[in-house]
Amino acid sequence: MSAVHVTVDQSSCISSGQCVLTAGDVFDQREEDGVVTLLTGTPPESLSADVRHAALLCPARAITVDESPGPPPSA
Amino acid sequence: MTETELPEYPMTRAARCPFDPPPALRERQRDEPLGKVRTWDGHTAWLVTRYADQRALLADPRVSADVTRPGYPLTGPLRTGGGTIGFILMDDPEHARLRRMVTAPFAIRRVRALRPAIQQIVDDLIDGMLAGPRPVDLVEAFALPVPSLVICRLLGVPYTDHEFFQSNSRILIRRTATPDERGAAFQAIYDYLDDLMATKIASPQDDLLSELGARVSAGELTRREAAGTGVLLLIAGHETTANMIALGTLALLEHPDQLALLRDGGDPSTVDSAVEELLRYLNITHNGRRRVALEDIEIGGCTIRAGEGLILANDIANRDPDAFADPDALDVRRDARRHVAFGFGVHQCLGQPLARTELQVVYGTLYRRIPGLRLATTLDRIPFKHDGAVYGVYELPVTW
Numbered sequence: 001m002s003a004v005h006v007t008v009d010q011s012s013c014i015s016s017g018q019c020v021l022t023a024g025d026v027f028d029q030r031e032e033d034g035v036v037t038l039l040t041g042t043p044p045e046s047l048s049a050d051v052r053h054a055a056l057l058c059p060a061r062a063i064t065v066d067e068s069p070g071p072p073p074s075a
Numbered sequence: 076m077t078e079t080e081l082p083e084y085p086m087t088r089a090a091r092c093p094f095d096p097p098p099a100l101r102e103r104q105r106d107e108p109l110g111k112v113r114t115w116d117g118h119t120a121w122l123v124t125r126y127a128d129q130r131a132l133l134a135d136p137r138v139s140a141d142v143t144r145p146g147y148p149l150t151g152p153l154r155t156g157g158g159t160i161g162f163i164l165m166d167d168p169e170h171a172r173l174r175r176m177v178t179a180p181f182a183i184r185r186v187r188a189l190r191p192a193i194q195q196i197v198d199d200l201i202d203g204m205l206a207g208p209r210p211v212d213l214v215e216a217f218a219l220p221v222p223s224l225v226i227c228r229l230l231g232v233p234y235t236d237h238e239f240f241q242s243n244s245r246i247l248i249r250r251t252a253t254p255d256e257r258g259a260a261f262q263a264i265y266d267y268l269d270d271l272m273a274t275k276i277a278s279p280q281d282d283l284l285s286e287l288g289a290r291v292s293a294g295e296l297t298r299r300e301a302a303g304t305g306v307l308l309l310i311a312g313h314e315t316t317a318n319m320i321a322l323g324t325l326a327l328l329e330h331p332d333q334l335a336l337l338r339d340g341g342d343p344s345t346v347d348s349a350v351e352e353l354l355r356y357l358n359i360t361h362n363g364r365r366r367v368a369l370e371d372i373e374i375g376g377c378t379i380r381a382g383e384g385l386i387l388a389n390d391i392a393n394r395d396p397d398a399f400a401d402p403d404a405l406d407v408r409r410d411a412r413r414h415v416a417f418g419f420g421v422h423q424c425l426g427q428p429l430a431r432t433e434l435q436v437v438y439g440t441l442y443r444r445i446p447g448l449r450l451a452t453t454l455d456r457i458p459f460k461h462d463g464a465v466y467g468v469y470e471l472p473v474t475w
Contacts, residue, residue: 012421014171014174014178014421014423015174015175015178015181015182015425016417016423016424016427016428017181017182017183017186017427017428018427020182020183021183021428021431022412024183029182029183029184031179031182032179033175033178033179034178034179034181034182035175035178053412056413057412057413059133059134059417059418059419059420059421059423060134060420060421060423061134
């Protein structure tokens, strides 16, 4: 497990809402059309699994998850 | 293999396995996951049966949902009279423009706010069943009224007209209806919503048809586009969920251990996972998603040529052993959220947050309030909708 960095592409979002259901502390929707907004681009590590799952579920592939470099492996 | 020897799609379910996809689909997934089939009009199309291939193709911009393109595998003869049902058979950018006009009410926050009203509708209908005679047809008394009442409220359609739009919807999605019958059914619902829209433009209310009417007045939408969108939302909003309620109940009654887990689990997360699992397991849209390739596409060692049709059979994709362990088992505790029952790609079901919430309220309430619910007939006497674009049961006699 490691922290991740998240970005979203609002132009390709289709407002399915799957990301909000999966990781509601990271993703939200615009009032006027349900398009995705980010609550945070650097969620706490405890949410990494949910964020990855949200990206997998997104039907429009509008979520990109960058795996931040984790701490160096202990010697 | 010559074209006349190709198997015909759709295939037939096994008589004793009403919840399972046709056995021939399972064989195709195992032996020839990408291969050609023949459709009703003698044309050929690629049948795509694997979960991973379906997700890849449904999200691929080289794949079109435009029903008017040559090579698109039609589900049957086009209905007479023309007219378009919303945006589901269009490509971007037109599809995206029209879809975004109606996404706001289906946002998670807006749907969550509807939950108490949905709970009230469900409780009132159950009160009515408990006070009425037994046995009762669950379809008529409960499964059809729940989503019809909800979508009527959301759109601003008077529920008193439910027999009119329910009967015309049934004709429109019946495989065996003639082009004239389907044309007349479409026109009736279209004219009805167009008239209603005129009323809403004159005196707007707090509902989605009024919002569409305002966009017509503002010049953002044509009257035709607005009415077509209304037709799509009204039909898709009641018919699909109604079938998930009735067929889901039947599946649970036939799997009492799973019903007990759902009813007695005492955990809302079990209800949520049961909804996803029943969507995966039952696949009420059993005609396959239809598409046509815009360019040559290499996938799974095959080349789909530009102009060739695609049928993506979501029912068997959701039973793909490479995607779901023990795929033919109904297991309400599994994590089935990645199913393709709502489709995938830009056309994935617009109303899924509403459908999920309705099913969560229904599955979380009905069996708890009527714990003795049981079939008032035997499984072999239940009429299944083998002839419909949407699978389910025509009636479900129950007692308690």
